[in-house]
Amino acid sequence: MPPTTVQLFATCLIETLRPSAGMAVVRVLEGLGLTVEYPDGQTCCGQPAFNGGAWEDARAMARHTLDVLSRSPAPIVIPSGSCADMIVHHYPELFADDPKYGPLARDIASRTYEFSQFIVEVMGVSDLGARFAGKIVYHPSCHLLRGLGVDDAPRKLLARVNGLEVADLPGAHECCGFGGLFAVKMSDISGAMLDRKLQNVESAGAQTVVGCDVSCLLHIGGGLRRRGAKVETKHIAELLASDERGAMNDE
Amino acid sequence: MSSPFHSRVAGALVDDNLHIALNRVTSRFTTLRLNALASLPHADSVRDRARAIRAHTLSRLDIYLAQFADSVEAAGGRVHWAADAHAANRIVAEIAKAARARTVVKGKSMVSEETHLNPALEAEGITVVESDLGEYIIQLAGETPSHIIAPAVHKTKEQVGQLFHEKLGIPLTHDPALLTAAARAKLREVFLTADMGISGVNFGVAETGTICIVTNEGNGRLTTSTPRVHVAMMGIERLVPTLDDLSAMLQVLARSATGQKLSVYTSLITGPRRRRPSKQSEGGPGEPDGPDELHVVLVDNGRSRVLGTRLAEILYCIRCGACLNICPVYQQIGGHAYGSVYPGPVGAVLTPALEGVEPWPELPQASTLCGACRDVCPVRIDIPRMLLELRDAGHRAGQTPAWLKLFLPLYQLAATQPALFNFGAAAARWITRALSSNGWLKRLPPPLSGWTDHRDFPAFAAQPFSAQFKNHHKGAKTQRNTKDSS
Ligand code: SF4
Numbered sequence: 001m002p003p004t005t006v007q008l009f010a011t012c013l014i015e016t017l018r019p020s021a022g023m024a025v026v027r028v029l030e031g032l033g034l035t036v037e038y039p040d041g042q043t044c045c046g047q048p049a050f051n052g053g054a055w056e057d058a059r060a061m062a063r064h065t066l067d068v069l070s071r072s073p074a075p076i077v078i079p080s081g082s083c084a085d086m087i088v089h090h091y092p093e094l095f096a097d098d099p100k101y102g103p104l105a106r107d108i109a110s111r112t113y114e115f116s117q118f119i120v121e122v123m124g125v126s127d128l129g130a131r132f133a134g135k136i137v138y139h140p141s142c143h144l145l146r147g148l149g150v151d152d153a154p155r156k157l158l159a160r161v162n163g164l165e166v167a168d169l170p171g172a173h174e175c176c177g178f179g180g181l182f183a184v185k186m187s188d189i190s191g192a193m194l195d196r197k198l199q200n201v202e203s204a205g206a207q208t209v210v211g212c213d214v215s216c217l218l219h220i221g222g223g224l225r226r227r228g229a230k231v232e233t234k235h236i237a238e239l240l241a242s243d244e245r246g247a248m249n250d251e
Numbered sequence: 252m253s254s255p256f257h258s259r260v261a262g263a264l265v266d267d268n269l270h271i272a273l274n275r276v277t278s279r280f281t282t283l284r285l286n287a288l289a290s291l292p293h294a295d296s297v298r299d300r301a302r303a304i305r306a307h308t309l310s311r312l313d314i315y316l317a318q319f320a321d322s323v324e325a326a327g328g329r330v331h332w333a334a335d336a337h338a339a340n341r342i343v344a345e346i347a348k349a350a351r352a353r354t355v356v357k358g359k360s361m362v363s364e365e366t367h368l369n370p371a372l373e374a375e376g377i378t379v380v381e382s383d384l385g386e387y388i389i390q391l392a393g394e395t396p397s398h399i400i401a402p403a404v405h406k407t408k409e410q411v412g413q414l415f416h417e418k419l420g421i422p423l424t425h426d427p428a429l430l431t432a433a434a435r436a437k438l439r440e441v442f443l444t445a446d447m448g449i450s451g452v453n454f455g456v457a458e459t460g461t462i463c464i465v466t467n468e469g470n471g472r473l474t475t476s477t478p479r480v481h482v483a484m485m486g487i488e489r490l491v492p493t494l495d496d497l498s499a500m501l502q503v504l505a506r507s508a509t510g511q512k513l514s515v516y517t518s519l520i521t522g523p524r525r526r527r528p529s530k531q532s533e534g535g536p537g538e539p540d541g542p543d544e545l546h547v548v549l550v551d552n553g554r555s556r557v558l559g560t561r562l563a564e565i566l567y568c569i570r571c572g573a574c575l576n577i578c579p580v581y582q583q584i585g586g587h588a589y590g591s592v593y594p595g596p597v598g599a600v601l602t603p604a605l606e607g608v609e610p611w612p613e614l615p616q617a618s619t620l621c622g623a624c625r626d627v628c629p630v631r632i633d634i635p636r637m638l639l640e641l642r643d644a645g646h647r648a649g650q651t652p653a654w655l656k657l658f659l660p661l662y663q664l665a666a667t668q669p670a671l672f673n674f675g676a677a678a679a680r681w682i683t684r685a686l687s688s689n690g691w692l693k694r695l696p697p698p699l700s701g702w703t704d705h706r707d708f709p710a711f712a713a714q715p716f717s718a719q720f721k722n723h724h725k726g727a728k729t730q731r732n733t734k735d736s737s
Contacts, residue, residue, distance in 0.1 A: 023716070043666040049659055053645055177619060193579050
């Protein structure tokens, strides 16, 4: 039986930089008849600290997030492959030997899903009745693709958007060069990787880059903007919420 | 940010020849690898088996090493144990001295690069000639390998033509066939006159004492069979228990490395030349060729310290190079920028694993953790996991930059105290919105300038998501209440 309630972990980037993507997620989930809970007190999953090697800081942030998410038994939906991968794979590692947070981490990990994965794999839905006229490319973000192993779900969802043309993105599976603090600490390598991604995006001739991770989209978007390119970036939910039936309840 | 690592990277990023050369080779290897694996039925289970063999071998390495050493000696070879690089070089130099070797011909061996064998032998007055074409090229150029299976991958054929023209005095050409012929002519002389051959080892087989060497040029066979003495250098981890296990490893090695089903030459060497038949029943005059002496030098050089640690998995590596070819960072900076003997993802783990994190603060950081290396590795080594382990070790060793050391605890505090988090976000919102134009910032102060060196940074949204969600929720409730009352 598919769930009737979900908890939304919005991620710190959607909270601060791209709330529109979060609202689109809410519209899509509610359009499926789900009650969306927003657990209060949520902040950041701790991935930047974890990837930076500051594991004690990361543990403190992970404990906080686990506390926030364990108040409800509902499955957790995260509109980010990267943060979902952190919770699904790295939380259980961080607390492997912790008598309290170990079991908690494993429980939360077992009911955490990335947004597109949740819709297709848990809700069993791929046609959301969305409508979006335009030519896009899909950028599979690394932690979604290779961390969580999710590739079909977002592609299925996109294939069912009316009016949408999904162009082939050369080198789609290559990292955009974001890598969190990597973009600051190893900025020149990151910039060279970004250049390659942007060349591929431009050669595909699409108007929009779509992805499931706001982080990579901000990186790609910032690069497109620096180039003066007329290509925009959209989180997959923003596309799926376009003209989508559930949105009407909201008007 | 101007460490030697960063200046090497800066140099690499603007080196057009490097990018031409890297693009040509890495993309070719990557495509060939995919095709070769597609042609292998049940490739995934073969990889699982290969991984299981490596894991099993390393879990009983002491036993298999003893068995291997006994088997080598039983076949007439001699085994030498080298605790570190210095000992390894001394052992090889002594073997050379005892054999009165003046000229040594070498096959490709990364472990000899690791111990810096060539300069050690040259210091003893021994001439060393590399016989692998790639190694020969970089030896002529006075460089080091930039890839574990394609040592001269950083050079374009145009650059090699120029080098051969200058060093070998041949007419200038960029034709790979002509360049190879020129190297071949030079190397044939060396093969015939060399007193000793030094090779690497792809796998040692514990049950038989066999060493397996794979090459594509045939230089391996000449190196190991023509000179009087053959010295095989191998890391202590490069064992498989049985010949059957060896065949499983060979199924994935060449496919992952060059996209071949098998390398052109796969040599299995068991002992030196037998003057007399090994069994009475065989009769005959013994073997027609092969060296009089076979020495196997087993090099530890930090490996036994890695066993049993959270980095032990890196010892499963079979040196196929697939993780280098697929790595988007390696594709941008090439091998030399890493500064370590082993470059790329495998090198970024293996180097600090063998030598400690202190001398190599940047290597574990030079990755986006994109996971492409883990996906292609024939023995499924989880390189990103170990890069994270090394970052943890580096952080504990105080390698985190000062600004980050300051920022991380503050960020942690904010992320565990929602009120503080909201306050910090509000402050950042106010600042970024004040400084932005059309929602973007063109410049940020250091260290964040790293970001704006290459891309714009978005201003924070006017209203955070949590507030928008609450409004939406309130709206929905009001709507529902109205519906209920109607
Ligand atoms: S780590 Fe894996 S992919 Fe990289 S060289 Fe070793 S075996 Fe090959």
